[in-house]
Amino acid sequence: xxxxxxxxxxxxxxxxxxxxxxxxxxxxxxxxxxxxxxxxxxxxxxxxxxxxxxxxxxxxxxxxxxxxxxxxxxxxxxxxxxxxxxxxxxxxxxxxxxxxxxxxxxxxxxxxxxxxxxxxxxxxxxxxxxxxxxxxxxxxxxxxxxxxxxxxxxxxxxxxxxxxxxxxxxxxxxxxxxxxxxxxxxxxxxxxxxxxxxxxxxxxxxxxxxxxxxxxxxxxxxxxxxxxxxxxxxxxxxxxxxxxxxxxxxxxxxxxxxxxxxxxxxx
Numbered sequence: 001x002x003x004x005x006x007x008x009x010x011x012x013x014x015x016x017x018x019x020x021x022x023x024x025x026x027x028x029x030x031x032x033x034x035x036x037x038x039x040x041x042x043x044x045x046x047x048x049x050x051x052x053x054x055x056x057x058x059x060x061x062x063x064x065x066x067x068x069x070x071x072x073x074x075x076x077x078x079x080x081x082x083x084x085x086x087x088x089x090x091x092x093x094x095x096x097x098x099x100x101x102x103x104x105x106x107x108x109x110x111x112x113x114x115x116x117x118x119x120x121x122x123x124x125x126x127x128x129x130x131x132x133x134x135x136x137x138x139x140x141x142x143x144x145x146x147x148x149x150x151x152x153x154x155x156x157x158x159x160x161x162x163x164x165x166x167x168x169x170x171x172x173x174x175x176x177x178x179x180x181x182x183x184x185x186x187x188x189x190x191x192x193x194x195x196x197x198x199x200x201x202x203x204x205x206x207x208x209x210x211x212x213x214x215x216x217x218x219x220x221x222x223x224x225x226x227x228x229x230x231x232x233x234x235x236x237x238x239x240x241x242x243x244x245x246x247x248x249x250x251x252x253x254x255x256x257x258x259x260x261x262x263x264x265x266x267x
Contacts, residue, residue: 022043023044023046024044025046025047025048025049026048027052028048028049028050028051032049032052033055034054034056038061039058042062044062045066046067048067048069050072051072051073053073053074054070054075056075056077058079059080060082063084064085065083065086066086067087067088068080068083068086068088070091070094071092071093074095075091075094075095076094076097077096078091078096079100080099080100080101080104081100084105087106089110090109092132093115094115096112096115096116096117097115105125108128109129109130110132111131112133114134114135117136117137118136118137118138122141123144125146126145126148128146129150130150131143131152131153132151133157134156134157135155135156137157137158139159139160139180140159144165146167147166147167147168147169148169149167149169149170150170150172151173152170152173152175154174155178155198156177158180159175160181161181163185164185164190165187166187168189170190171196174198175197175203178203179200181199182203182204183203184199184203184204184205185206185207186206187207191207226255228253229252229253229254232252233248234248246263248260249263
């Protein structure tokens with residue numbers, strides 16, 4: 001793991017003072033199966049440690065990291081809660097059953113394909129551009145807050161629903177090999193893109209979907225629950241749940257009724 005740019009005094013040992021000067025570390029291709037000591041690299045901004053058969057990785061002290069590529073190892077867990085400056089994380093091809101990225105709000109690129117995940121919350125990761133979730137065990141996931149997404153890979157999961165109506169910047173979508181997925185909700189502006197998107201033949205693109213993300217129903221005074229199918233601004237412009245911020249909105253329900261709702265930011 002040492003070299004001329006790290007072992008500054010040439011003693012073939014890495015002193016803590018030497019480790020603290022390193023900003024980029026690439027150990028790929030070296031006979032390394034353990035990165036104990038990585039916590040001393042406190043100035044590290046980029047770490048490449050993929051394809052090393054690592055069974056554990058502690059980057060909780062590497063708080064300056066903006067890039068972490070640890071794919072193709074044997075990691076059963078990964079704590080990135082202290083790495084709040086990350087913009088790129090690739091932890092694909094591991095054995096992860098849980099991944100918390102709620103603190104990584106600056107992430108632009110997130111890939112966790114080929115793990116053992118059944119759920120994940122990316123609602124705080126609103127800066128995401130690429131999201132790779134393929135070859136896991138998801139039955140659903142919510143990308144309504146990820147409006148900057150241009151690529152979404154959810155190939156080979158167990159999805160029963162998928163709603164990308166809020167993802168108006170989406171240019172690449174891969175959702176085939178989800179045999180229980182029969183309907184993919186899109187908005188009318190996306191209809192011209194679906195020819196380049198992949199899905200199973202048993203699934204259909206649909207603009208006729210209830211608003212099932214975040215604002216799906218209301219219970220009225222007579223305990224009747226109505227399904228919300230459309231949201232309009234006070235000027236009559238249709239918006240989607242992730243676009244509802246501050247102001248007056250008109251909710252339209254499946255029975256044809258409407259209700260005026262004033263929304264405050266954060267509420």
